[in-house]
Amino acid sequence: MSSPAAVPNDRIRERAERFASGPVPLAALSMAFEESRASSAEVLVEGRSFYPPMLEDIAAASSSVHINQFGFRPGVVGERFAEVLVAKAAEGIPVRLVVDRQGSDPERGSQQLYERLTAAGIEVCVVRATVARVQVGPLGADGATRWNLRALGHIDHRKVAVIDGRIGWVGGAGIEDHFEDGRFHDLFVRVTGPVVRQLQLVFVGGFRWLGGRVQVDDLETLFPETGDEGEAIPAVVLHNAPGRYRPISDAIARMLESAGETLDVVNPYVTDRGMIRRVEQAARRGVRVRLFVPANANNWACAAAQQFHHATLLDAGARILEYPTMLHAKAFVRDGEELLAGTCNLEAWSLRRFFEIDLRLHSTTVAAQFEQRFSAPAEAVSSPGRPLTGRRERARARVFATLSPLL
Template identity: 35%
Template sequence: MSELQDVELLPQPGAHGFDGDGTNRKHEMQGPFELPPGPEGFSFALYQSTGVALSPGHRVHLLENSQVFDRMLEDIRAAKHSVHMLVYIWRPCELSDRFVEALIERSRAGVQCRVVVDPVGSEETTGDKDFDQKIEKRLTDAGVEVHYYRLLAGKVLGRLLGRSHQKIVVVDGRIAYTGGFGIWKVWEGDGLKEDNWRDTHIRVEGPEVRRFQVTFAKHWQESGGGLLPREAFPELKADGGGCAAFIDSSGRLGITEAERMVRLVVAAATKRLWIANAYFTPPNDILEQLEVKVRQGVDVRVLGPGPHHDVPVVRASQRSTYERLLAAGVRIWEYQPAMLHSKTMLVDDWLCVVGSTNLDALSLNKLSEGSLVFEDKEIAAKMEGCWERDIRHSKEITLENGGRTNPWRRFARRATQFAGHDR
């Protein structure tokens, strides 16, 4: 699938002129798109929208909750050349100590270890200097290079919103991780207790690891680091496994790669579209796509956080979408035991998305985000199993039991859309 095939994209009805309510949309990106079924049509659409196509040769492992840290630390301790970490949240805790000790040991063994953290997630929003006093100093004393992404001192509001929400770890340029993880105590555990967040992550080997490394390199440069050495980008051959694409997105005026990716993933669904997302309050264009998919006979489901949520206004904004989606036939659940922090999409029996990308205006328009989009029927089956297990710990929402909107929810929706939207 690395060679793009001559696939015809079907025209979108009404793409020129006016939409159904008489609004002129001739000069806006149209959607929902109609794609030929299957991986080839999706790959070609993804390529012309983001510049990245699905490429073969990827071995992917789905890791839930704290499983990711055991596997990640095992890979870090085995690193021979480099360890690169780009994270939004890194705060002092027992989990942090495990990572600090592993990086110190590798650095002293001659492995080049580089860390970029976002100061909003790790320090500056609360004025807490624990990262630089308790983590950074230990790392730098051992030779680990540490940088902050876009310091906030003396900056304007746009700087506050233009953060890196990426969660990336790259080991030796050959193994990469992404998902919802941060280095903090809430990610320890099984996601079934109030203080343990429920999350989903991915480990990948194959050619797209180079794209993860490029994303790290761009953040590293902007944060004061230099160019990475050539050996940080080893040649990676397609050696079995499924097709994948890493979609790196950053905030800008207009439609970002993150939103383009989401629109195309939704468009690819012909039988099933199951979305689990921590901050589910997508723009109206994507809500319209979901409604269209239901009318086309697609099983559309949304799983969001329930009573445990770290940003109450976002939860209210999320709930403001329920009434119209339920009326259209979308099924909605809220996860009950803990904060649901996953950012996943499951399409039919073959297409999966796992990464850091939330479905809110901030994530889709302002933040730096990354998600792995991949074709893998085995992982799709595992994600279905995860969904079924999560549903047993969730409450289905109907119009009669919490699905109606209200003034607070409508206000929250307007506030969260305005905060992240440039268009």
């Protein structure tokens, strides 16, 4: 399938009107975007750095709060978000959430949290990728049921917040305690400016696909004119939805293939053979490659599959840096001028099947900020990756590398 025609930046509102005016089919969620710009962009590392300003942005919202989150669960962090979201809803600010059934468990283990949110008037829509028939509409509503066969297996792995249509957050962390207490190492990118309209359109499309309520009259405040204030950082939103059009996967491949001097790859699950081959080829043509991975990944099958390729990558000249805790960030930096960050992992499910969202920025300033705040500190505490040597561990890794298209 060829890529869909890019939604022109001056037609985003028009596309949103189509979404608001009637049912939205799953196929409509595959969207390409023209390059836009960000007026500001900031990389924030660790929950203790990104949760407070994110909560401040939500608390200051004057027209809307939209959150699309794979993992929003009860806990210390979840309680902080619940408090501020309930407070905004009490002010009459529309608060809309999209969460994933597997990641957030809103109807079982997290039910009490979500009953509190919906009782406050917050509309919560749930992606149920493991259920054949689903109820349409917000959680707790008596909506009709429909077959869900085309969406089966397509987990919603996105982590996005859009506040007032003016501020966007894209990153790899859930609203969960382990992203703040040091167990998981992750990041978010905060942006302002016209590119936020692209994030907003992705949210509105997904929310309406799930039966959430957005009226045409709501769009004026959801898509405000942002003006030309601040910087003009070339930026674009990349969104993988079910289907053959996977712009994030294509963008990652292009970055790996086009790197000429430096390449940083930050990812917890590196198992896709095609992507690993591109990293190897970059190193062999003289690119300084740093591959940041967790020393002890929480998915042991993916870790074994990845380690199978360590010898080849090291022989090619790549440096493998194993972060001491669960490195969960997903980012790529090419030649000190291009940053791609968001939710997509280098394994089959993320690259080909899940809902994923990334933000691409062309800026030496933002790339330098990433180096200062993420790469350099991570390198300072990481251990060098090693090739597998034992016969048993090599055999085990070979098995999981063979199975990597299923991992």
